[in-house]
Amino acid sequence: MTGRWSLLLARSALNHPRRALAWIFLLTLLPAAGLTRLQVHTDGAAVYPEGDRTVERTKADRRAFRDSDQLIVLVTTRSGGKRIDSAQGLGYLHRLHRSLQEIEGVWKHRLRSLASLPDTKPGTSLLMMKPILEETPDSEEARLAFLDRIRATRLAHGLFLSRNGTAAALYVPVSPRQDREQLLERIQAWAERQRNADFDLRLSGPVAAEVTLGRAVLSDLTWLVLLMVACMAVLILAGLGSLAALAATMAEIVLVLVWTLGAMGLAGIPVTLVTTVLPVLLMAISVTDEVHLLDRFRHYLSVGGSNAPERPQRRAALEKAFLDISRPLILTSLTTSIAFLSFLPASMAPVRHLGLFASLGVLLAMLFSFTLVPALLLVLPRSWMRHWRTRTQGAVAAHEGWLLRQRSRAALLGLFFVLISLPGFSRLYIQDSWIGNFDPRSDLVIAEKEFNRNFWGAYRFDVVLTSPQKGFFQQAEGLRLLERLRPVVRQGPQVGGAVSSLEAFEKLAEIQQLERPVSTLPPQALSGMAQQLSFVTTRLDLDHYLRHDGTSARLRLFVNNPDYQRGRALKEYLDAKLGQILQESGLQYHFSGDLPVADAVVRAIVTNMLQSVAWTLAGVALLLAILWASPIRAAAAMVPLLAGSAVLVGVLGYIQLPMGIAASMFIAVTIGVAVDFSLHFTHAYGLKRRCGLMPGQTLESAWKQSGRAIRWNAAVLSLGFLVLSLSALKPNHTLGLLLAAAVTACYLATLAFLPWILERLPDRSADSKAI
Numbered sequence: 001m002t003g004r005w006s007l008l009l010a011r012s013a014l015n016h017p018r019r020a021l022a023w024i025f026l027l028t029l030l031p032a033a034g035l036t037r038l039q040v041h042t043d044g045a046a047v048y049p050e051g052d053r054t055v056e057r058t059k060a061d062r063r064a065f066r067d068s069d070q071l072i073v074l075v076t077t078r079s080g081g082k083r084i085d086s087a088q089g090l091g092y093l094h095r096l097h098r099s100l101q102e103i104e105g106v107w108k109h110r111l112r113s114l115a116s117l118p119d120t121k122p123g124t125s126l127l128m129m130k131p132i133l134e135e136t137p138d139s140e141e142a143r144l145a146f147l148d149r150i151r152a153t154r155l156a157h158g159l160f161l162s163r164n165g166t167a168a169a170l171y172v173p174v175s176p177r178q179d180r181e182q183l184l185e186r187i188q189a190w191a192e193r194q195r196n197a198d199f200d201l202r203l204s205g206p207v208a209a210e211v212t213l214g215r216a217v218l219s220d221l222t223w224l225v226l227l228m229v230a231c232m233a234v235l236i237l238a239g240l241g242s243l244a245a246l247a248a249t250m251a252e253i254v255l256v257l258v259w260t261l262g263a264m265g266l267a268g269i270p271v272t273l274v275t276t277v278l279p280v281l282l283m284a285i286s287v288t289d290e291v292h293l294l295d296r297f298r299h300y301l302s303v304g305g306s307n308a309p310e311r312p313q314r315r316a317a318l319e320k321a322f323l324d325i326s327r328p329l330i331l332t333s334l335t336t337s338i339a340f341l342s343f344l345p346a347s348m349a350p351v352r353h354l355g356l357f358a359s360l361g362v363l364l365a366m367l368f369s370f371t372l373v374p375a376l377l378l379v380l381p382r383s384w385m386r387h388w389r390t391r392t393q394g395a396v397a398a399h400e401g402w403l404l405r406q407r408s409r410a411a412l413l414g415l416f417f418v419l420i421s422l423p424g425f426s427r428l429y430i431q432d433s434w435i436g437n438f439d440p441r442s443d444l445v446i447a448e449k450e451f452n453r454n455f456w457g458a459y460r461f462d463v464v465l466t467s468p469q470k471g472f473f474q475q476a477e478g479l480r481l482l483e484r485l486r487p488v489v490r491q492g493p494q495v496g497g498a499v500s501s502l503e504a505f506e507k508l509a510e511i512q513q514l515e516r517p518v519s520t521l522p523p524q525a526l527s528g529m530a531q532q533l534s535f536v537t538t539r540l541d542l543d544h545y546l547r548h549d550g551t552s553a554r555l556r557l558f559v560n561n562p563d564y565q566r567g568r569a570l571k572e573y574l575d576a577k578l579g580q581i582l583q584e585s586g587l588q589y590h591f592s593g594d595l596p597v598a599d600a601v602v603r604a605i606v607t608n609m610l611q612s613v614a615w616t617l618a619g620v621a622l623l624l625a626i627l628w629a630s631p632i633r634a635a636a637a638m639v640p641l642l643a644g645s646a647v648l649v650g651v652l653g654y655i656q657l658p659m660g661i662a663a664s665m666f667i668a669v670t671i672g673v674a675v676d677f678s679l680h681f682t683h684a685y686g687l688k689r690r691c692g693l694m695p696g697q698t699l700e701s702a703w704k705q706s707g708r709a710i711r712w713n714a715a716v717l718s719l720g721f722l723v724l725s726l727s728a729l730k731p732n733h734t735l736g737l738l739l740a741a742a743v744t745a746c747y748l749a750t751l752a753f754l755p756w757i758l759e760r761l762p763d764r765s766a767d768s769k770a771i
Helices: 001-016 016-037 053-064 087-101 140-150 153-160 181-194 208-242 245-267 275-304 310-340 347-369 372-379 396-403 407-427 443-454 475-490 502-511 524-532 564-580 595-629 631-654 661-689 696-724 730-760 763-767
Strands: 070-077 165-174 199-204 461-465 497-498 552-557 588-590
Touching: 001 016, 001 053, 001 153, 001 245, 016 208, 016 245, 016 372, 053 070, 053 208, 053 461, 053 595, 070 087, 070 181, 070 208, 070 443, 087 140, 087 181, 087 199, 087 396, 140 153, 153 165, 153 443, 153 497, 181 199, 181 208, 199 208, 199 443, 208 245, 208 275, 208 310, 208 443, 208 475, 208 595, 208 696, 208 730, 245 275, 245 347, 245 372, 275 310, 275 347, 275 372, 275 631, 275 661, 310 372, 310 497, 310 595, 310 661, 347 372, 396 407, 396 696, 396 730, 407 475, 407 631, 407 730, 443 524, 461 475, 461 564, 475 497, 475 524, 475 552, 475 564, 497 631, 502 524, 564 588, 588 661, 595 661, 631 730, 631 763, 661 696, 661 730, 696 730
Parallel strands: none
Antiparallel strands: 070 165, 070 199, 461 552, 461 588, 497 552
16 A cells, blocks of 8 residues: 555656656745754753653752852963962962953852962951952962962862962853853853963863763764765765766755754754764665665666666656565665654653654655655756666676575574674673763863863762751761761762862861861850851852751762763762661762763663664564564564674674763664665565566575665665764764664675575565565
8 A cells, every 4th residue: 555655656756747846845945944943952961861860869959059060161381381379370360260250151159269269267257258369479478378378278289279280270150040052152252362371271071071062063063964975976976877866866865854954943853962963864864765766767777778868768767666666665764764763762852852853854755755856857957867877787796696696604604693793792881971972182171181180070979968857967976977978988989089068167167276076076066166157158168068957968079080980880889888887877868960960861871772772673573574464574674684783782892892872872773774675685585586486596686686776775874874983073983883884784694694584485475565
């Protein structure tokens, strides 16, 4: 039924090509208008998993502790320039702090740097505290005295000024309800204006990485798409030798992109970090149908013997081509669409959007294959057909001929590779990080490395403790617990340092020259200290670490150079240690902050992508079994793509390439795309089998009919995806390599397994009608 409908659609376009093109043009105006409404939200926050416990806890903790996202401005001494701990450098740092406070979107009362560090000398009143850098030292003696006071402050060298005096950090909090991307743009422009001959300014930290990565990917894909267009144009001309084929294919690519991206704009769905790869995927996938259609069209034109065919000859050739392959064209589009629709159960909206609109694009490509392409091939000038290659049936490549002749040996060889790849599955592991996805030469990576060398670390890992007792963390028992936990958490893997409300109590005890540890002070003294601290809670950032009622406290760990595995190791370490210490206290704890959220994003994307593989396999197999009315034939078609994917996944395990965000995406996409090879070969085999040929002759004849298009299809997909590997960004580079390798592996697996399997299928299974 579907096949007849598609043939009617194609005949309508062939009967009235100009009318069909006019309707397509008019209908394209609507999605084209949607392009003007398409928004780009490449901030990493757009891919936070919905309903994830860690993400929700982090949001709740930031409200409870009056905290926010923050950007880090790293100030470093240029080669030959003055040191930051010089009088000129300290004055420059002070001016930077005041200048940053004037930028719109900065939570200026929460801006922290050496210039805001309170000067807490013994005997100083809390209410009379001044910033330690309120006045720049005006003499060498004053500067040295100032540096002595800095050295006595543990937080100063951990967070604000490097020990060698060549680096300083300013922590810029994002004001509530302020867009992070907009603030980043303002601060980047501000940093350009503030640079001078002595000092350099760079942005660092997780927020800068999350926002910048999406922009970098989008910018990177702009030139990759152009390069991909050029690559495909060369492949199409090399394979089919016709300007008409090139024009029809490029026109389809443009319309598929306009309709798909326009639909996103009309639906109010923005382009995010995940969906930036959508144009590249659609470009590679959209041309696969045209490779088969145009190859059959070329064949029937060459049979007619004309090098510049008139319109009746073109129409006859197109009708025969559609009769040959309309059914596998539809099947391949449906299976690829199912592969992308398997992303819909994902817990992340951008992943669902990628699946939905990639599926839409594939179906649009199928529609244009039956309307736009035949209409264009009829109306294009004869001269555009003149260089069409006139070879008749496609020749069998040498490696294909050997695999077809040595079917049993080829299948055994393929089985051998599958079996030796299976142990590699056990060596797979998840690994990724925001900063690890950038070009190692980028300013952000350089700044991150410099920051980690000089300070505790840019990523915050928060341990939040909760007690049912009001005022618990303002009393001796709660302070004693914090004193006990502090050295424990500081010893965690990759932890550079830790801060809690305990520092504020200890600083006040130092000012008042009281006994320490503070947990040994009498209750009255602690109560008085808590009351005094309540008047300066914002200046000391006490509300970042202690709830006003004393029922909840937060230990903030600063983690140096983290990634997914290191984040997991730290979590396991803390779970083990906190479980022992808090076992009998009745207290509860949880984790939140930059690093737990980053790990949650990686875990959610990888988990969702791997889960989609099962849905993809089930959906594709069920669809083929129903439409072919033959579960055996459907299972046979699935073998090559399963074998090819298994070998590649096993290789990933052996070479220890981790399953990150990019690596996890390729399997489901490959299953939907690479099944194309099995479907077209199986369809051609069924047609030849019904002609009464012997199995061996049937296989060779079927491959001569479909093999050249399959080979070029694999080449177009592989080289198209391989363009992504030219990217300096890890996600694009890794995804391109994996998709290209997977398509090649599935092409070879089709040759290795499918001839041997089809030869042994019962006649009814091999000849069953499609659609």
